[in-house]
Each structure stands twice: as structure tokens, then as C-alpha cells.
Amino acid sequence: MFTPFYNAWSAAARTAIAPAPRSLPPLAPGLDPGSLPPLAALGLRQQLEYPIPGGERAGRQRLRQFISGAVSSYATERDMLDRDGVSRLSPYLHLGCLSARELEQLAASGEGPDAFRRQLCWRDFYAHVLLHFPANAHAEHQPRYRGKLAFSHSRELFDAWREGRTGYPLIDAAMRQLLREGWIHNRARLLVASFLTKHLAIDWRWGERWFMRLLLDGDQASNNGNWQWIASVGVDPQPPYRRIYNPTRQQARLDPHGTYVHRYLPQLHAVPDQYLAQPWKMPADIQRQAKCAIGRDYPPPIVDHTHARHQALARYAAVNPQ
Numbered sequence: 001m002f003t004p005f006y007n008a009w010s011a012a013a014r015t016a017i018a019p020a021p022r023s024l025p026p027l028a029p030g031l032d033p034g035s036l037p038p039l040a041a042l043g044l045r046q047q048l049e050y051p052i053p054g055g056e057r058a059g060r061q062r063l064r065q066f067i068s069g070a071v072s073s074y075a076t077e078r079d080m081l082d083r084d085g086v087s088r089l090s091p092y093l094h095l096g097c098l099s100a101r102e103l104e105q106l107a108a109s110g111e112g113p114d115a116f117r118r119q120l121c122w123r124d125f126y127a128h129v130l131l132h133f134p135a136n137a138h139a140e141h142q143p144r145y146r147g148k149l150a151f152s153h154s155r156e157l158f159d160a161w162r163e164g165r166t167g168y169p170l171i172d173a174a175m176r177q178l179l180r181e182g183w184i185h186n187r188a189r190l191l192v193a194s195f196l197t198k199h200l201a202i203d204w205r206w207g208e209r210w211f212m213r214l215l216l217d218g219d220q221a222s223n224n225g226n227w228q229w230i231a232s233v234g235v236d237p238q239p240p241y242r243r244i245y246n247p248t249r250q251q252a253r254l255d256p257h258g259t260y261v262h263r264y265l266p267q268l269h270a271v272p273d274q275y276l277a278q279p280w281k282m283p284a285d286i287q288r289q290a291k292c293a294i295g296r297d298y299p300p301p302i303v304d305h306t307h308a309r310h311q312a313l314a315r316y317a318a319v320n321p322q
Contacts (some may be wrong), residue, residue, distance in 0.1 A: 001266040049180040052091055059092030067106055075115035079187045081170075082259035086185060087116065090217035093123070100124070119186075122178055124226030129235055136224055138205075140233035148319045149233070160302050161196050162210055164264075167301035169277060170251040171195050173264040180264070182216040186226075187254060193230040194245045199308040201315065204231035232316065240316040244309050251277040267297050 003307045027033060039046055052058075066087045070077065077085030092098040100120050107113035130136055140146040159165075163181070164172035174188035182193075189211070196207045208227040212218040228234025232243050255261055262269055268279060270290040275282045279292065280300045287293050294300050 017070075025252055027251065046147045048182045052088070052181065052183055054091075054095070056092075056097040059089065059097035062092065063103070063106070067108075071107055071116055072112045074112035076112075078115065079254060081185055081188060081254045082257060083257065087315075088183070090219075091183065094217040113278050113318060121223055123219075127221040128219040129225055136228065136234075137220065140231075141228055141235050142233050144320050149180045150201070150315050150318070151203040154200070154202070157200045157302060158196075158202055158206055160299075161192070161200060161202070162205075165299050165302075166195065167262045167280060168195070168247040168251075169265055169268060169279065170247050170255060173261045176264040178211075178214050189226065190230050191245050191250055192196075193227055194243055195247060197227075197231040198240070198244045198312040199303050199305065201312065204233065205227065223312060241309075241313060244312055246305055246309075248277045248305065265298070267292055 045135045066089065070085050070087070073085065074087075077083060078122055079085075087103075089098060089103065093100060093103070100123060103122055104117055109118055129141075133141060136251055140149075161171070162175060166172055166175075170188075171192055171307035174184050174192050177188070193204070193207055196202045197204045204227045208223055211223055211227070212220070214224070225234060229236050230243050232238070232240040251261065258268075258273060261276060268276060268290075271279050271282065271292055272286065272290065275286065280294050282290065282292070282294065
């Protein structure tokens with residue numbers, strides 16, 4: 001909330017403290033600015049298979065598409081992974097191609113646009129959290145957990161997670177999308193982060209660093225805030241059990257027809273719908289028919305959900321008994 005002092009701060013005073021920026025002079029006549037060199041000319045290569053197109057022009061095209069369409073149903077559709085119900089504007093916001101203020105102004109009134117504005121507020125909220133608590137960049141926000149939680153240091157489990165080989169289709173689809181596109185849906189980010197921190201007991205900082213390495217919209221404040229939120233060590237005081245998601249149930253709820261999973265896990269294309277969220281339960285004859293042998297074409301689960309959940313709750317209770 002603004003203070004009375006700030007409200008009384010005159011426009012003249014603000015101008016005196018922060019002079020208006022001067023525009024750059026025009027290019028000299030006859031000067032050819034050239035074009036950006038391709039990555040190959042710089043000795044680089046594109047690591048993403050399907051990168052999001054960059055630049056202000058692409059950002060504004062996406063903005064117009066969202067404002068004229070999906071924003072109206074954003075409140076009810078934004079969590080669904082099987083449809084294009086989110087803005088996908090985060091890379092353009094992060095890189096300065098668009099401004100949050102502009103998005104807030106262009107969105108009309110209504111349930112959908114208001115829900116979208118709340119997400120913009122979360123973005124600002126985490127920026128302020130990191131501003132006032134810079135130590136969050138390296139340590140848990142909640143002192144009761146800081147340096148006290150027991151973590152697994154299994155590189156094998158971490159590699160299975162980051163490469164999309166956990167045996168849980170929804171988790172694997174999201175992680176393979178990250179590898180291919182450098183972006184994943186916010187709901188999918190929370191699911192894979194919950195799986196890493198709660199099911200696999202891996203330090204949330206490992207996941208945070210991996211996201212920052214690959215995400216085109218990798219913003220330190222938002223990334224850190226969301227990882228701490230899902231790991232139950234951040235500014236949200238909810239108990240740990242509220243942030244342990246069942247991958248099987250979440251797949252049935254967020255991708256009921258397998259549209260998202262099929263897009264990133266083609267080896268499961270012929271798996272019957274009744275087994276798609278739990279392919280390890282397919283009988284041997286169904287595996288042969290689907291040409292998807294568990295352990296050969298697709299891995300079995302690397303952990304059992306029920307057991308992992310009990311273990312996670314025990315870890316947190318050991319540090320913070322209720």
C-alpha cells in the first residue's frame with residue numbers, strides 16, 4: 001500500500017530525481033545496420049526443438065490472440081493441460097517485449113480477465129518478496145526449515161526426472177516439453193516440482209537451477225518463489241500435505257483424454273485410455289497390442305506415490321512436528 005508520503009510526492013520531484021530518458025540519435029545516412037547473424041555464424045546451435053518465436057512483433061501477435069480469445073475463459077480453463085487456455089506471454093514479459101501494465105490495461109473486465117490480472121499480481125508479489133528477502137535466492141524463506149530438511153542426493157533420480165523418465169506420464173510429458181520448447185504450463189511446473197521435492201526428496205534448489213537453465217521465461221523471483229511455494233518452505237504457510245500432488249489423479253483431471261501426454265510421449269499413443277495414467281498396470285497382452293512394453297518402451301514408476309507421500313510427510317514432521 002502506498003504511504004501518505006508517497007501520495008504527496010509531486011510529479012516535479014519525481015522528474016528531478018529521475019530525468020526523462022533521451023532517445024538515441026538516428027543512424028547516419030547511408031549506414032546499413034545489417035541483420036542479426038544466425039547462431040551457426042557465432043558457433044552456436046539451437047538446443048530447443050520447438051522454441052517460442054522471439055521479439056516484440058511475435059509477442060504482440062500472441063497478445064492479440066490471447067486477448068481476443070482465451071482470456072474470456074481463463075478462470076475456468078487455465079489449469080487444463082489439454083488445451084491452449086493460457087497466455088504464453090511470460091517469455092515476452094520476462095525479456096521486456098511486453099509490459100505487465102500494458103497487459104493489465106488491455107484485458108477487459110470479467111471473470112477471465114480478472115483471474116489473469118491476479119496472475120500478474122503474483123508475478124509482482126514474488127519480485128517484492130525477493131527484493132525484501134534476498135537471502136531467499138539461496139535459502140528457505142521459513143527459518144524452521146532452513147538447512148534442516150533431509151534431502152536425497154540421488155543423481156540417478158534427478159536425471160530420471162529432468163529427462164522425463166519417471167514412469168508417470170504426466171510428469172514425463174511436462175519435462176520433455178521443457179526440453180523441447182523451453183516452456184511449460186504453470187500447472188505442469190507445479191506438478192513436476194511437487195514430484196521432485198516431495199516424491200523424490202530432492203533439494204528444491206536442484207529443480208530451480210534446472211528450470212532457470214532451460215526456461216525462456218526464467219525469472220529468478222518468480223522461479224524461486226514458486227519452487228519454495230511447492231516445496232512448502234516459502235512464504236505460503238500451508239502445511240506440506242497441501243502441496244503433494246498425485247500424478248495419476250492430476251492426469252485424469254487436467255488431461256482427461258491424454259491429449260497432452262500423447263503430444264510428448266508418442267510411445268504411449270496406442271495405450272488404452274484406461275491405462276494411460278498408469279501404464280505399468282497394463283497386462284502383458286495389452287502391452288503387446290499397444291507396442292509399449294513397460295521396462296523397454298516406457299519405464300516403470302521410479303517411486304510409489306503412496307509410499308513417497310508418507311515419507312515426505314515424515315521428513316517435514318521430523319523438522320516441524322505438529
